[in-house]
Amino acid sequence: MKTATSILFDGEEELSFVARERxxxxxxxxxxxxxxxxxxxxxxxxxxxQLGFHPMELNTAQCVDLAAKLNDHFDGVHINGGEPLLRKDLPFILENWVAIGVRPRVWLLTNGTIRxxxxxxxxxxxxxxLVAVSIDSFDAQVGNSMRERSQDALRTLKRLIDKRISGSMSAHVGVYTVAHDRNVHGLRELAENLVQLGVDYVNLQPAFSPGSEGPSGSVLNSSAWEVFQDFFSILRSGSVRVSSQGARDTAKWLLSRTGKSTAANCFADQHLYTYISPNGVVFNCPVKAHVSVGQRWESADFSVKDERRHECGHLSVDCLGMYEMASGPMRAR
Incomplete structure (x- = not known):
């Protein structure tokens, strides 16, 4: 039986999802x-x-063993960083995974600067x-105001699409975009360019939610939601797969409500979403230490699903990736 997660605002249940994938x-x-x-x-x-490599990051052999362990328990594995391609052993890790048989769908997110x-x-x-590139704008000035080397990312994106078209790689090509106050007014143009290029999948998330700690740049307001809707509409009209309806609806509610929001029976509590840190410590959630107790990957029981009902007051856009994955279906095409 599929497990439901409820989103509550001011204590009243107003939105719910059913987990389809792990x-x-x-x-x-x-x-x-x-x-x-x-x-x-x-x-x-x-x-x-600034932080650099974690002093206790898993070595090559440990990553190969971890990949094999993930094989038996997950529908999908999303690899990110940092920048994953800074690991010189990443090709070896993936090639060994293929040798034993990759069972989950494996997605990789890169900033697109390493070719x-x-x-x-x-x-x-x-x-x-799927291999996804972080792209926030096709305008060099806007893109570089949000991140370094944005034009390199665009060149990598085009190169990946050429590889897919030529048949030299079988992976779909995706784009991850962060909606920030610096690029929100150019999102419609970005969507049009991504359709023209032939991207398979696009994920859009707002930068930060109200009350979250970290850099400023949140665009959580009603006018931004209208831009988001147009962004998704343009992509869908071009047959581009976009973020799941569950994630979009969650974003809409977060934009429209100012009251206290909580997640009841969160997917993370049920082990339907698992976060693995660079040093191999496993958490149910990357941002809520009170929800999950970290275990080393060697001893973590990935088969366990916790059916407790738990309410968390941290519901924010940080959670959208979790709902995106669990409420799917996550398919590039």
Whole structure:
């Protein structure tokens, strides 16, 4: 039986989702080579570029073993960082995963600044269902005001689409966009360009929610929601798969309500969403230490599903990735 999660506002249940899939978010490295205005590392007081590699990051052999363990328990694995391609062993890890048989759909998110043989080996490994590039604007000035080397990301995106068209890689091509006060008015133009390029999937998330700690730039207001709707509409008319309806509805409610919001029976509590940190510690949620107790990946029982009913007052756009994955279906096409 599928497990439902309820979203409550001021104590009244107003929105609910049914979990269809079980996803792991594998934060494979903390290191990054660029600065982004919306970097999640800022929750720790510094960007991932400033923090660098975690001193206890998993080595190659441990990553290979972890991939094999994830094989048996998840519908999907989302690999991100930091910048995953800074790990020189990533092609080897994925190629070994293919050798034993990749069961989950594996998605990789990159900032698009690292190209060459490493990128080629990763996307041509056969392990990935989707490779996504972080793109916030096609306008160089706007893009560079949000993150470094935005034009490099656009070049990588075009290169990946060429590879997919030529048949040298089987993975779908996606884009992850952060809606920030610097780019929100250009989102319609961005959607039109992504349709023209032939992108398969686009994920849009607002930068930060009201009351969250981290860099400013939140665009959570009613006028932004209208832009979001247009953004999704343009993409759908161009046959581009977009963020799940559940995630969009959650964003809408967050935009329209100022009252206290909570998540009851959260997917993370049920182990339908699992976060794996760079040092191999496993959490049900990356931002709520009181919800989940970290375990080393070697001893973590990924088969466990917790049926407790728990209410959390941290519901925010940070949770959208979780709902995106669990309420799916997450298909690039």
């Amino acid at each position: 996803w792991a978010l594998w934060h494979i490295t903390r290191a990054c080579n660029i600065e982004c205005k919306y970097c999640y590392g800022s929750f720790s007081g510094a960007s991932y570029k 060459g043989k490493s990128l080629d080996r990763v996307v041509e490994s056969g392990a990935l269902d």
